Amino acid sequence: xxxxxxxxxxxxxxxxxxxxxxxxxxxxxxxxxxxxxxxxxxxxxxxxxxxxxxxxxxxxxxxxxxxxxxxxxxxxxxxxxxxxxxxxxxxxxxxxxxxxxxxxxxxxxxxxxxxxxxxxxxxxxxxxxxxxxxxxxxxxxxxxxxxxxxxxxxxxxxxxxxxxxxxxxxxxxxxxxxxxxxxxxxxxxxxxxxxxxxxxxxxxxxxxxxxxxxxxxxxxxxxxxxxxxxxxxxxxxxxxxxxxxxxxxxxxxxxxxxxxxxxxxxxxxxxxxxxxxxxxxxxxxxxxxxxxxxxxxxxxxxxxxxxxxxxxxxxxxxxxxxxxxxxxxxxxxxxxxxxxxxxxxxxxxxxxxxxxxxxxxxxxxxxxxxxxxxxxx
Amino acid sequence: xxxxxxxxxxxxxxxxxxxxxxxxxxxxxxxxxxxxxxxxxxxxxxxxxxxxxxxxxxxxxxxxxxxxxxxxxxxxxxxxxxxxxxxxxxx
Numbered sequence: 001x002x003x004x005x006x007x008x009x010x011x012x013x014x015x016x017x018x019x020x021x022x023x024x025x026x027x028x029x030x031x032x033x034x035x036x037x038x039x040x041x042x043x044x045x046x047x048x049x050x051x052x053x054x055x056x057x058x059x060x061x062x063x064x065x066x067x068x069x070x071x072x073x074x075x076x077x078x079x080x081x082x083x084x085x086x087x088x089x090x091x092x093x094x095x096x097x098x099x100x101x102x103x104x105x106x107x108x109x110x111x112x113x114x115x116x117x118x119x120x121x122x123x124x125x126x127x128x129x130x131x132x133x134x135x136x137x138x139x140x141x142x143x144x145x146x147x148x149x150x151x152x153x154x155x156x157x158x159x160x161x162x163x164x165x166x167x168x169x170x171x172x173x174x175x176x177x178x179x180x181x182x183x184x185x186x187x188x189x190x191x192x193x194x195x196x197x198x199x200x201x202x203x204x205x206x207x208x209x210x211x212x213x214x215x216x217x218x219x220x221x222x223x224x225x226x227x228x229x230x231x232x233x234x235x236x237x238x239x240x241x242x243x244x245x246x247x248x249x250x251x252x253x254x255x256x257x258x259x260x261x262x263x264x265x266x267x268x269x270x271x272x273x274x275x276x277x278x279x280x281x282x283x284x285x286x287x288x289x290x291x292x293x294x295x296x297x298x299x300x301x302x303x304x305x306x307x308x309x310x311x312x313x314x315x316x317x318x319x320x321x322x323x324x325x326x327x328x329x330x331x332x333x334x335x336x337x338x339x340x341x342x343x344x345x346x347x348x349x350x351x352x353x354x355x356x357x358x359x360x361x362x363x364x365x366x367x368x369x370x371x372x373x374x375x376x377x
Numbered sequence: 378x379x380x381x382x383x384x385x386x387x388x389x390x391x392x393x394x395x396x397x398x399x400x401x402x403x404x405x406x407x408x409x410x411x412x413x414x415x416x417x418x419x420x421x422x423x424x425x426x427x428x429x430x431x432x433x434x435x436x437x438x439x440x441x442x443x444x445x446x447x448x449x450x451x452x453x454x455x456x457x458x459x460x461x462x463x464x465x466x467x468x
Contacts, residue, residue: 118424251434261409
């Protein structure tokens with residue numbers, strides 16, 4: 001069994017390798033992670049603070065709550081405000097601010113907002129309360145989307161008629177393509193690819209990215225050693241001017257992914273264009289329920305009209321998500337926008353870059369001498 | 378939200394299972410890992426098992442989490458690693 005001492009030895013060896021690769025690089029190197037859990041894991045273990053000076057790890061569009069467009073958030077909050085609707089959601093969505101408050105605020109005003117552990121809990125609730133319309137707010141990447149598909153199948157098999165989903169699921173590969181399409185301004189030397197999304201889609205899903213854009217994709221795990229190992233691999237590939245796909249999380253990720261999850265997902269959903277915060281509409285970057293499951297689509301059932309996309313004034317979450325700026329660049333960060341009083345989703349979600357930065361790097365901006373507002377966390 | 382944790386399957390009835398998560402018993406659905414049997418280690422996400430894991434790797438992960446939890450208590454005694462500069466010198 002591995003001990004922390006053995007892990008420290010591995011970390012020291014990896015740090016030495018990373019340092020060697022960084023010294024060989026004749027320029028600054030930047031890598032992007034596209035996974036909310038990587039964001040928090042990297043901050044929690046202090047990875048950024050031990051990286052060589054010329055190596056940077058940037059957070060990209062990996063937090064499911066953060067990438068959900070403001071229009072989708074407003075649509076969700078609007079639906080939750082309707083009487084006779086019971087809205088079920090994962091806890092992360094509760095405090096995301098919309099144009100007219102948050103789900104938490106609606107709940108405080110008497111609205112029925114239920115936090116669920118699993119999508120199947122929402123189906124069970126619909127069975128228990130046939131007089132109510134139960135809507136499941138479905139957000140998340142390919143890791144989470146199959147569980148929504150399973151809930152839709154469960155509702156159909158059980159003959160549950162008062163259940164529907166408001167789906168805002170996202171696909172990571174089209175988002176990576178959208179970032180790479182602006183290669184002039186998107187100066188990233190490789191992607192640290194998400195471990196748990198990759199469990200479902202498989203490592204081979206990144207091959208077209210490597211081939212089409214000559215950029216390395218390294219799939220990494222979440223423990224400090226695995227994170228550092230993936231980053232070291234990316235650094236060594238960049239120094240050697242190689243673009244390759246490397247699976248550094250073979251404990252859970254296979255080349256073909258989880259075929260059971262994929263068939264569940266693609267049985268209920270089909271790829272569709274989707275709106276992303278700060279990145280606009282990206283072709284085939286989301287999922288719509290297939291025609292045979294249309295009766296479980298809350299947008300159809302309630303005749304929802306998509307609200308106009310209007311992000312909070314002054315909020316730079318969109319630019320933070322696409323790796324263009326770091327949180328302290330935002331004038332709201334740590335002042336008007338804090339974990340207690342979040343304005344943008346990146347400060348709400350525990351996987352958001354702003355929340356992680358605020359929690360682990362403190363409230364003092366590295367770009368300013370100005371002390372930020374003292375706020376209890 | 379993409380967080381997933383390893384846990385050991387202790388009961389299975391059809392697609393419904395129960396996993397042991399550090400002593401906590403949680404219900405899960407095994408539709409994505411239909412071959413899983415009691416005793417197997419699974420990766421759990423949002424109430425579903427999304428992959429079977431190698432038992433050794435899973436227990437090593439748990440062991441490390443245990444160690445980190447213990448180390449957190451004594452964190453003041455741990456020396457942080459030094460930061461190598463681009464020119465190779467230590468800071």
